[in-house]
Amino acid sequence: MTLSPIRDKVRAGEPLTFEDGVALYRHANLLEVGALANDVRERLHGDRTYFNRNFHINATNVCVASCMFCSFARLKEGDAGAYTMTHDQAWAKLQERVDAGDPVTEIHIVNGLHDGLPFDYYTDLLAGLKRIKPDIHLKAFTAVEIFYYHQHYGLSVEEILRRLRAAGLDSLPGGGAEIFAPRVRKKICDDKCTADQWLDVHRTAHRMGLRSNCTMLYGTIETVEERVDHMLRLRALQEETAGFQTFIPLAFHPDNNALMKLPAPTGVEDLRTYAVARLLLHNIPHLKAYWIMLGVKTAQTALWFGANDLDGTVQEEKIYHMAGADTPQTLTSDEIVRVITEAGRTPVERDTLYNVVAEGEALRSAKPFRRPVRRSLEIVS
Amino acid sequence: MNRLRLAAVSFLNARPITYGLERGAGDEMFDLRFDLPARCAEALASGAVDLALLPLGSYATSPEDLRIVPGIAVASRGPVRTVLLAGDVPWQDMSSIALDAASRSSVMLLKLLNREREMSPSLVAVDHDEIGTAASGTRGALIIGDAGLRLGDRYPHIYDLGREWTALTGLPFVYAVWAGRPGMVTPEHVRVLRDSLRAGLDNRAEIARGWADERGMDPAVCESYLHNNIRYRLGAEELSGAAAFLHRAHTAGLLTRPAARLRFFDDGRLEHPTCNSKLAPALPLPRSELAFPRPNTTRSVDGLLADAAAGLRLGFDDAIRLYNDAPTLDLGAAADARRRALHGDSVVTYIIDRNVNYTNVCVTRCKFCNFYRPPGHAEGYTLSKEILAAKLQETVDLGGVQILLQGGLNPDLPLAFYEDLFRWMKANFPLAIHGLSPEEIRFIAEKENMSLRGVLERLVAAGLDSVPGGGAEVLDDDVRRAISPLKCSTDTWLEVMRQAHALGLRTTATMVFGFGETPAQVFGHLEHLRALQDETAGFTAFICWPFQAEGTRLKLKDDTTAMRYLRLFALSRLYLDNFPNLQVSWPTMGPDVGQVALRFGGNDFGSAMIEENVVSQAGAVFKLSAGDIERYVRTAGFEPRRRNMRYELLPA
Helix, strand or coil, rough: CCCCCHHHHHHCCCCCCCCHHHHHHHHHHHHHHHHHHHHHHHHCCCCCEEEEEEEEEEEEEEECCCCCCCCCCCCCCCCCCCCEEEHHHHHHHEEEHCCCCCCCCCCEEECCCCCCCHHHHHHHHHHHHHHHHCEEEEEEEEEHHHHHHHHHHHCCHHHHHHHHHHHHCEECCCCCCCCCCCHHHHHHHCCCCCCHHHHHHHHHHHHHEEEEEEEEEEECCCCCCHHHHHHHHHHHHHHCCCEEEEEEEEEEECCCCCCCCCCCHHHHHHHHHHHHHHHCCCCEEEECCHHHHHHHHHHHHCCCCCCCCCEECCCCCCCCHCCCCCCCCCCCCHHHHHHHHCCEEEEEEECCCCCCCEEEEHHHHCCCCCCCHHCCCCEEE | CCEEEEEECCCCHHHHHHHHCCCCCCCEHHHHHHHHHHHHHHHHHHHHHHHHHEEEHHHHHHHCCCCCEEEEEEEECCCCEEEEEEEECHHHHEEEEEEEEEHHHHHHHHHHHHHHHHCCEEEEEEEEHHEEEEEHHHHHHHHHHHHHCCCCCCCCCEEEEEHHHHHHHHCEEEHHHHHHECCCCCCHHHHHHHHHHHHHCCCCHHHHHHHHHHCCCCCCHHHHHHHHHEEEEEHHHHHHHHHHHHHHHCCCCCCCCCCCCCCCCCCCCCCCCCCCCCCCCCCCCCCCCCCCCCCCCCCCCCHHHHHHHHHCCCCCCHHHHHHCCCCCCHHHHHHHHHHHHCCCCCEEEEEEEEEECEEEEECCCCCCCCCEEEECCCCCCCHHHHHHHHHHHHHHHHCEEEEEECCCCCCCCCHHHHHHHHHHHHHHCEECCCCCCCHHHHHHHHHHHHHHHHHHHHHHHHCCEECCCCCCCCCCCCHHHHHHHHCCCCHHHHHHHHHHHHHHCCEEEEEEECCCHHHHHHHHHHHHHHHHHHHHCCCEEEEECCCCCCCCCECCCCCHHHHHHHHHHHHHHHCCCCCCCECHHHHHHHHHHHHHCCCCCEEEEEEECCCCHHHHHHCCCCCCHHHHHHHHHHHCCEEEEECCCCCCCCCC
16 A cells, blocks of 8 residues: 555644554555654654653552453462552662662552552552652552542542642553453453543543553454554543643563463564554654563664653563563663664653753763774673 | 687577677687587587586586586576476376477476476477477477467466476576586686676677567567576576575486585686685676666765665665664665565565584684683583484474584594584484584684685585584674684685585575674675675575673673664665575564564574574573464564575475
8 A cells, every 4th residue: 555645644744544543554564654653753852762760669469350461460468479568668669769879750650459458558658758759750550540449439530639649649650541442341351440431530630730641552352443443542532631641552461361372462563553653643742662561672673663762760560570571670771871872862861741851961971882892802701 | 728619508598698709709719509408418418519508407417527607597587488388278187298308407397396286297208399389188388498489378378487486486497507527617718708698688689689580579579588587697596596406306306416516617716725815806797687886975875775775786885874874764664675676575484493503612712602611621512423313303303404503613523523423414314404604614624734625525525515604703803803813814704605605505694793893894794795795696695693792701781772783684685785585683683673674674584493502691582483483474464484595485
């Protein structure tokens, strides 16, 4: 097929249609779609490629939901591998960073849907973290968790968000969206809130002035049409609220879960999903190549297929690693800077809200990677 | 000097080859006559001529040890239009086939294709002049030469055997080559023969017109035939096609001698049997079919990429410019266009083989290597035949077709060890031996105080099938001294390959980057390979990967970023215009990036390796089964096909 009609629309800034999205997935040459997505990326961001200094807290993996793609959750306390952190354990993770002089700017907090914790477990968790480092940005609780708290504690979504925000919540991560199509949701994550409920939590948060991210889990049993539909529903909400900052496609990882028989998406499928997302989601400013999930190499390549963000330093990740991700647990900021620079892009350290923390010379404290042969000759052993 | 007596085929397709000779070039050297293919062979056999344009089948069945003029062939890739099976009924319904006895190669090709279709029609020889009318009822006819161009639609069922061959193997078919006895042809002869062809290729329209006028044929048909059907290069793909044909013919019992290898006359580059000789400037093969203009250094990046994508030769400075300045996806798209031009848009190949590292004892102590143990070390090993037998049998059981046999430079192992090993392997297992990198061959030659050629001849006699291109790292002596000071020089590495190619061995070529080398050093490496390939056409494939640093003594970080790999890989596809195949390196880059590289110029997914010991000791952890490989190839939009070392497609 020829990409010309789609290319014309993209150049004119017109929104693409559902059919366009399907055609980009099914028929177009990968490098052509990539180049078109790259045009959009460069129009929006030039070579600038963002990352942040963050780490994750998964305070509990006890979860009443049984999603088929999940290797992380345990149904109840006492099950093998089940854990729930005490506040002190969770707070200690931040305290260690502060003591080490690590200029971390964000904590990403997502958890299982635990049916035995009081609501103030969460508010106290956030408040304690803010006490240790008042300027830390707390990006916490997916819409699925918020909706579960609303049901479990009998408070409105807005009230849940208001109390969490009062305790220190700064923004919402984009997880739990999975795939919006009811057919898929029913099969792979029947216990989670519906698409409308997920979208409504974000709508409410945006109205309250909270920013959030959004995601899509791809590579399980969904069709190309269902992926395109998912993205268009995100786009529609963004038209209404403009509250999403970043879209993050998440590749399914098959180890240790109920979908083990499925193969993981391959690199070419990953890159195509990134490129199509960049082209369809014209109103969501950022597209994140989450290296934990993609692998550093594919994530780096995605920087030429529409992505302009590599997420952060992360430090310790559980959810993807329990599903077989063999990526490192952490990348130092120097390593991220090198990966971005080697891709021919310009690294920019951001905070969660995409304010610039450091760029240019300030990031060049990293030693240049390539040294002349002569100087690289010292034998270590 | 006595004039060399030549016999050339009296078909239109030979005329570009003899064009210059017919017009007086080399008159003082050559005496030329024309005859039917089979009679050219007879004239050579009887000693009536010294050099003949010989059907490949006749070359293979000759009782003498003939040599071939490098670089020149009559070949096709796909339809040839002058080797046709015609009849009133479909092929499968033919009870007999009349043969034009004038070409032995075409007859052997027909027999092979019959066998492939599990058919055995009776074959009846018919005189060349009568073949055009020989088919009727359930009798088909094999029609060769110009008669094919006149056939039109006289028969309802016409099969082009060139097309059939390429569909079966994925490779070109070689119909004829210049062949003669060793020592008859000098480098000067080779030069004049190449010039003759070069002139002929530039004057195909004139040749076609003259030929058509004399015979009342359509000149446009003749010209299109010379331009679009016949290929005159004996390049890397043609060598693979010829080797595949000889191998299949031998397996089918059509050749009594073991598959003959193509051995070449000296074209002036093989006068130095020792390793470190300085080499004469390259004498390029005829390339006028591609007519490379000199690249203009003021071209824009887009212009350079468009030229390279179209198959024009990329210059050294321009390549560096593209490496520095070209957008990554534009490089990929240009390389993808080259791949498509060379291999079409459907098939990506892979091989099932096993890495066997027969010894880890090594005197070289390369700083980037985690595998070796110095002589006397407690962890040093040399595999016993018992262990080898188990590994080889397992390889056969898993559908493997080849052993990649490499090891350290072990001072305790004489040439006789390898000869014995190869003979034993060949006697007991149906596996090709892709073995001993140039460094190992150089080491054996030194240990035995023999020439490289001498060692290679002995290894070939013992069963060596092809040589892996390992140990090249970066072919730049400054880099080599820095990372592996005891390894062979650039010239030696190239010289081993040159000698191997001259003996009819095919080899691969590699590059390991990420040692802090400069772009000029990288493209210097590729320039060395491209120049040698122009000379010999002996390389089948190129593979590159970034050095794997973990645990090695080089104080470098892994240069494993995907971006540099993909850019260098795409540029390799563009620069190495005379290399047919580019293999992606999933063991080091991971299958996802390996898969993406299929869109940056790669046409081969490498090996479903049953065993790997070297890069896996330095941090590369990927493993794929044949099923995994096929899934990665399919999701990239290609059809996976198994191959052998000749890149010949194998049944799934």
